Amino acid sequence: MKDFVFSYPTKVYFGKGAAGKALDLELKNYKKIMLAYGGGSVKKNGIYDEIMELLKNKDVIEFSGIMSNPTYKKVQEGAGLARENSVDFILAVGGGSVIDCCKVVAAQAVTDEDIWEMEFVNKKFPTEWIPMGAVVTASGTGSEMNAGAVITNEDKKIKAGVFAAYADFAVLDPYYTLSVPFKQVISGTFDTLSHCMETYFGTPRESFISDEINEAVMRNVIYNIRQLIKNPEDIEARSELMWDSAMAENGLLKLGKVTDFQAHQIEHQLGAYTDCNHGQGLAVIHPVLYSHIYSEAAGKFVRFAKVVWNITEGKSEVELAVKGINALTEFIKEIGLPTNFREMGITDTKCFRAVADSCNITAGCCKKLTKDEIFEILEECY
Numbered sequence: 001m002k003d004f005v006f007s008y009p010t011k012v013y014f015g016k017g018a019a020g021k022a023l024d025l026e027l028k029n030y031k032k033i034m035l036a037y038g039g040g041s042v043k044k045n046g047i048y049d050e051i052m053e054l055l056k057n058k059d060v061i062e063f064s065g066i067m068s069n070p071t072y073k074k075v076q077e078g079a080g081l082a083r084e085n086s087v088d089f090i091l092a093v094g095g096g097s098v099i100d101c102c103k104v105v106a107a108q109a110v111t112d113e114d115i116w117e118m119e120f121v122n123k124k125f126p127t128e129w130i131p132m133g134a135v136v137t138a139s140g141t142g143s144e145m146n147a148g149a150v151i152t153n154e155d156k157k158i159k160a161g162v163f164a165a166y167a168d169f170a171v172l173d174p175y176y177t178l179s180v181p182f183k184q185v186i187s188g189t190f191d192t193l194s195h196c197m198e199t200y201f202g203t204p205r206e207s208f209i210s211d212e213i214n215e216a217v218m219r220n221v222i223y224n225i226r227q228l229i230k231n232p233e234d235i236e237a238r239s240e241l242m243w244d245s246a247m248a249e250n251g252l253l254k255l256g257k258v259t260d261f262q263a264h265q266i267e268h269q270l271g272a273y274t275d276c277n278h279g280q281g282l283a284v285i286h287p288v289l290y291s292h293i294y295s296e297a298a299g300k301f302v303r304f305a306k307v308v309w310n311i312t313e314g315k316s317e318v319e320l321a322v323k324g325i326n327a328l329t330e331f332i333k334e335i336g337l338p339t340n341f342r343e344m345g346i347t348d349t350k351c352f353r354a355v356a357d358s359c360n361i362t363a364g365c366c367k368k369l370t371k372d373e374i375f376e377i378l379e380e381c382y
Contacts, residue, residue, distance in 0.1 A: 002204070002256045010145060011169040012246065015239075018173045019135055023054045023091075026133060026169050030089040034082055034130075036063040036102050037093045045179035047137060051093055061085045063105075066094065069275055070101035072116060072153040078105035082130060090132035092167075095180075095188070096141025099134045099167070100149035106130040107164035116153060119162060129165035137176045139242040140188020140279065142195060142249025144170035152272055158358065159272035172246060174238040182232055186225065186335055187279030189241050193221045194263060194282045195248035197304075202259040202364035205300045214253045215307045217244050222308070225335055258364040263289050265360045266374060272358075273351040280344050283337040287329040288380045292373065294321045297366035301325070341382045352378040 013022040027033065033055055042048040052060065063078050082090065082105060092102035107126035108115045118124045134144035143149070147166045152159040177185060196218045200211060221244045227237040247253065266289070267281040294301045298317045305311040305324025314320035329339065338344045356375035361368060369377075 002258070004255050006251060006255060008250060009166045009168070010250075012172060013169060014172045014243065016173060016175050018171045019051065020054060022133065022135075022169055022171045023051075027055075027058065027089060027091075030131070031059055032061065032085060032087050032089070033058045034061045034063050034078075034085070034087040034090045034105075035093065036066060036078065036090060036098055036105070038064070038066045038068075038095075038098050040064065041179065042093055042137065047093065047135075047176060047179065051091070051135065055091075061087055066098045066101045068097050069152050069159065069271055069278070070097050070150075072151055072155075074101055075104045075108060075115070075151060078102070079108035082106075082109040087130060090130050091135065092132060093135040093137060095136070095138030096143040096150075096191075099136070099141070099143040100151065102132055102134075103129075103143075103147060103149040103164040103167075104151055104162050106132045115162060115164065120160075125163050126165070132165055132167050133169045133171070134167040135171040135176075136173075136242070138180045138184060138188055139172070139174075139177060139245040140185075140191040142192065142245045142247075144172075145246050145250040150268060152275075157272050157354070159268040160360070161268075170246075172242050174235055174242050177238050177242065178233070183336070185228070185232075186337065187277055187283075188245070189221060189225050189228075189279075190283050190332070190335070190337055191279045192241065192245045192248050193218060193225075194279075194286060196221065196253065197286065198261040198264060199248070199253045199257060199259045200304070201297060201300060201366060202254075202257045202261075203366070204257075205297050205366065207300075207303060208256060210253055210255045210257060213247075217247050217253065218308045220244055222331065229335060260362060260364040260366070262293075262362045262365040262369065265362055266355070266377065269355045269359045270346075270351075270378070273355055274346055276344055276346060280338050283332045284340055284344065284381045285377070287325055287332070287339075288377050290325045290328070291322075292369070292377060293365065293367040294325060300366070346382070349379070349382055352382075 092099045106129040224237040224240045263285045301321035305320045309327040311323045
């Protein structure tokens with residue numbers, strides 16, 4: 001285990017009716033609240049009315065229309081709105097895209113520097129932001145648990161992680177997830193599993209307490225996705241999956257690790273060119289990527305097969321490792337996620353070269369991929 005310093009700033013309110021408790025306690029000292037949400041589903045499912053009732057004594061400024069892959073232009077729109085109205089708190093209501101957008105809005109609104117230039121050119125990161133909270137309606141990204149935000153810069157054709165604001169508090173009410181289309185729920189749960197795997201296969205690859213907790217979370221995700229498919233109304237399964245999502249991104253699984261996240265980097269750049277669904281893209285990429293890299297970390301992939309998938313029969317480490325990857329592939333099919341890009345509606349392969357050439361190469365991956373290898377992976381995923 002590598003050395004680390006751990007501090008966790010986000011207070012979590014978990015369970016049915018958590019929004020009422022959180023907003024009553026956390027917003028006492030704030031007057032002007034920016035209420036941020038996506039395309040309007042919160043209005044159709046009643047969550048908007050519930051939140052507005054809880055904010056009835058506040059001056060509410062609405063910031064709506066945040067898209068599933070939030071753009072840098074949308075960030076700037078939100079930051080401008082926050083400045084113009086002297087907003088003193090931002091409340092993000094939605095899934096990871098809404099929360100990601102708001103984290104960068106919160107930081108951009110209090111500085112004259114361009115956040116993108118600040119981070120990617122000047123290598124500086126925000127230290128101040130408008131306070132914010134997150135009411136999670138679609139779990140999976142764990143975005144409410146950290147300061148990272150995935151934003152698409154359309155002008156630069158880059159989808160990348162921007163580090164901005166932490167939420168002061170997060171509301172995790174599993175009943176809110178009942179309003180989300182079921183395919184989106186499953187896609188989000190796979191994102192959770194992906195976060196776990198991307199952390200697990202980082203370095204060092206000797207297992208220690210962070211990895212053992214991770215193994216338990218992965219098993220829990222797999223079990224409860226299956227329970228949810230049997231009964232989409234299963235609140236207990238939804239509760240477990242919502243907390244799994246938070247656990248995957250609150251830092252605990254990453255303590256002492258240099259994480260991998262190479263699959264995420266490939267999917268992000270694919271998303272910059274195709275605006276594809278994040279969880280579906282990860283489901284396609286992971287098994288193909290792992291077939292390219294497992295031999296560089298065979299011991300870890302063997303443990304993954306044994307401890308996560310309960311596979312014990314194999315004549316060699318290589319066979320066990322491959323069986324673990326195959327089990328992941330079969331699980332993806334079982335839960336109805338795509339196994340190639342064509343099933344996602346991606347039919348134009350012309351962007352693959354540009355995606356590969358612009359893809360970030362991560363330090364924690366057990367094999368340092370070349371741009372050509374990433375291109376091969378993309379072609380295999382097609």
